[in-house]
Amino acid sequence: MLALHHSNSSSSPLIPRSSNGSRGEAVPGVALEMSQRGNLTASAVMVVVLPMTLGIVSNIVALFILANAYWLQRRRSKATFLLYATSLVVTDFMGHVIPGALVLKLYLSGGVQPEDSSASDGMCQFLGGSMVFFGLCPLFLGCAMAAERCLGVTKPLLHSSLVTSTRTKMCLSAIWLAALCVALLPYLQLGSYTYQDPGTWCFIQVLSDIHEADVAFVLLFSGLGLSSLAAAVVCNTISGLTLVLARIRRKPGSHHSAKSHDIEMVVQLVGITVTSCICWCPLLIVGLMSAIRSYTGSIGEDLPNYKILLVMGVRLATWNQILDPWVYILLRRTVLRKIYLIAKCQAGQGGNLFGCLDSTSPTESEKNEVNQA
Known part of the structure; x- marks a missing residue:
């Protein structure tokens, strides 16, 4: 996903003609208006392309570092963490490339007007599903990483017997499959994707023509996302407190190199979790509130405000895919x-x-x- 902005023909005020009504004298004004529109469109596209490029470069750098560390790392716990982190970076990278290319295409075509919302129904369904899939995957992966580290810190012997490379890969496959199943629910008539204002992106139906299935789909999406974040916070808190207590109780001069690896991984997980909470909670909460208020008919005059909040929420969620790799790179x-x-x-x-x-x-x-x- 990437930052969403829009500039169409209605965004620039019309240049009034001169008082004598001459068509010839109106030409410079029209030319100026067209020039202003072109400048606005170019600047809007740059605002889309720059975050997309930054995210791709960031994820490629982090992926190179992770791959190199994974092949050099012989500690099983560290290798498992690196495998999860690599999967997270790969998912973030694909989340920039696939939805980003579709949003950019809609940008360049001028977007889809409400009366033409069925013109690109196939694209909208795919784009909406991609945004849900690449939105849930990082949250699920962050939760799985936190749970794995919590088990490794609190029950190291149990962790060494349960967590293997094969089981880790199976867990990753289950996470991607679960996110894919949720994203495909609208194809089973549970929920729907639609073009969102201003017509350059698609997401879950939350603002108009809301039905019971739409509310259930939004509740499932937001509930899974918020539950994953809450579980990650709990697991990271337990891991952090366990490491602090172990550091306090450690006798002077004792060996602690193994704990330093755990501390590094927990610090990185805390950074990932905090970033995810800041970037994703606004969209998850606003989307759920929008759907409930639209379904009950109480949104009323607040509809324009919820449209703005929804766009701001998806812009903020976009930065999660840009910041995730830098959390690992810098920590x-x-x-x-x-x-x-x-x-x-x-x-x-x-x-x-x-x-x-x-x-x-x-x-x-x-x-x-x-x-x-």
């Missing part, structure tokens, strides 16, 4: 260690950044100090 131990050493060096050298950059090759004692921190 790795090597990056955090570098930041820690630079901050420590700056504190000791009175803010001399360039001198710190030249002297931040960590020694073994400094690595141990960073791990303890």
